[in-house]
Structure formats: C-alpha cells, structure tokens
Amino acid sequence: MSHVLSVKSLSKSFDSNEIIKDINFSISKGETLGLFGKSGSGKTTVGKCITGLEKPSSGNIIFKGKDISDRKTISTILPKIQMIFQHPETSLNPRMKGFESIAEPLRIHSSMRKNELSEKIGELVELVGLHMEHLHRYPSQLSGGEIQRIVLARILSVKPELIVADEPTSMLDVSVQAQILRLMQKIQDETGVSYLFVSHDIEVLRHVCHRIAYLENGTIARIEKVN
Numbered sequence: 001m002s003h004v005l006s007v008k009s010l011s012k013s014f015d016s017n018e019i020i021k022d023i024n025f026s027i028s029k030g031e032t033l034g035l036f037g038k039s040g041s042g043k044t045t046v047g048k049c050i051t052g053l054e055k056p057s058s059g060n061i062i063f064k065g066k067d068i069s070d071r072k073t074i075s076t077i078l079p080k081i082q083m084i085f086q087h088p089e090t091s092l093n094p095r096m097k098g099f100e101s102i103a104e105p106l107r108i109h110s111s112m113r114k115n116e117l118s119e120k121i122g123e124l125v126e127l128v129g130l131h132m133e134h135l136h137r138y139p140s141q142l143s144g145g146e147i148q149r150i151v152l153a154r155i156l157s158v159k160p161e162l163i164v165a166d167e168p169t170s171m172l173d174v175s176v177q178a179q180i181l182r183l184m185q186k187i188q189d190e191t192g193v194s195y196l197f198v199s200h201d202i203e204v205l206r207h208v209c210h211r212i213a214y215l216e217n218g219t220i221a222r223i224e225k226v227n
C-alpha cells in the first residue's frame with residue numbers, strides 16, 4: 001500500500017518547551033491510524049503540525065511524496081488534508097445555516113453553478129445521513145451529532161485524502177458516538193480516505209483503527225496493529 005502521509009522526525013516546541021520530539025509514522029491510503037496519549041501529551045499538536053495550523057520546529061511532513069513542512073507548500077496541498085475538532089459547537093460559524101456551511105468550501109474551491117452546487121450538497125447530505133431540514137438551521141439549533149455530520153459534509157465537499165480527526169466523538173453521548181464512528185467508516189469504505197484518529201480513549205481507537213501509535217513522553221513509544 002502506498003503512503004498518503006509520512007511524518008519524519010517531527011518536533012515542536014512552544015517557548016523552548018519541547019512538547020513533541022522525533023515523531024515518526026506513516027499512514028497508507030484507506031488506513032485509519034490511531035494516535036493515543038494522555039491529556040496534554042501533544043496529540044493535538046501533532047495534528048496541527050500535519051494540517052499546517054502549527055509550524056513544526058523541525059522534521060518533515062510528506063504528503064503523497066511532497067514535503068509540506070513549510071507553509072508555502074502546504075497551501076497548495078490544502079484542501080486535501082482536513083481536520084475535525086473535538087468541540088462540535090465551535091467547528092462551524094454560528095451565523096451560517098447548515099447549507100451555507102457546506103456550500104462555503106465548494107464556492108471557494110470550485111466554480112460550480114447554483115444548480116450543480118445544490119445537487120452536490122444534496123449528495124453530501126445523503127452521504128452523512130442528514131435531512132434537508134437540517135440545512136435551514138443554525139448550529140445552535142442542531143445537536144452535537146448533527147453538527148459533526150455537517151462538519152463531515154463540509155469537509156467531504158472538497159474530497160480530502162487525509163482527515164485528522166481530533167477526538168471527534170468525545171463530546172457526544174455513547175449512542176451518537178457510535179453512529180458517527182460508523183459514518184466515518186462508511187465514508188472511508190466509499191471514498192478511500194485515510195484518517196489520523198486522535199483520542200485518549202483506547203476502546204474507541206481499538207474499535208476504529210487499523211493501527212495505533214502510542215504517544216508517551218513526547219514521542220511515539222510504539223505502534224501496534226489492531227486485530
């Protein structure tokens with residue numbers, strides 16, 4: 001299997017405080033790699049370095065053979081790498097209804113006409129299991145699970161090849177959590193997207209990941225295959 005992402009000797013310090021050091025791992029096409037670590041271990045920092053939200057102190061991030069460690073190159077790769085955050089309520093613009101939230105990246109990254117846009121949004125809404133009525137609501141009028149579905153539809157609109165999912169279900173109750181995890185697996189089966197799934201919940205990771213990387217003392221202590 002070809003690697004979508006390779007992280008090589010990644011380190012990141014904040015104010016001379018080294019948070020992660022010499023991190024190495026790869027993710028194949030269609031693979032879910034879990035990143036496990038306790039609170040404050042630096043999981044989100046790894047995800048932010050990959051998605052360009054933080055600049056690595058040193059090391060390389062190779063996406064489909066191209067080094068995207070410097071900010072100039074990453075702008076040409078985005079939107080192929082997307083990130084889902086932990087707090088659904090802060091993931092969307094509170095002043096945008098569902099339709100606009102999903103349409104916004106399509107308007108930026110494609111030149112679709114109005115009817116093409118509506119058709120595409122209809123397909124995405126069906127893929128993530130929402131109903132048209134949800135599109136006419138603001139985030140404050142949607143549940144956490146419905147917001148994460150809108151977030152997924154928004155992200156999928158630009159056909160990402162890698163999604164960094166940072167505790168995407170930890171704020172949801174157990175039954176909704178299971179629905180979103182199933183949805184993410186269905187999306188992977190249908191699109192071949194790869195995930196870096198960040199969590200402090202080892203049971204969730206064992207359920208959804210092909211392999212799990214354990215972050216300890218700022219570095220990857222080991223990577224295990226999940227049977």
Ligand SMILES: Nc1ncnc2c1ncn2[C@@H]1O[C@H](COP(=O)(O)OP(=O)(O)OP(=O)(O)O)[C@@H](O)[C@H]1O
Nearest residue numbers: 014015019037038039040041042043044045046200
């Ligand atoms: N921009 C920043 N400036 C300074 N310190 C930061 C910054 N971002 C993160 N940190 C620190 O880096 C450490 C790792 O944070 P990070 O959010 O990556 O951990 P985490 O494993 O994702 O934690 P959690 O599971 O609680 O979300 C923490 O001590 C945090 O305070």
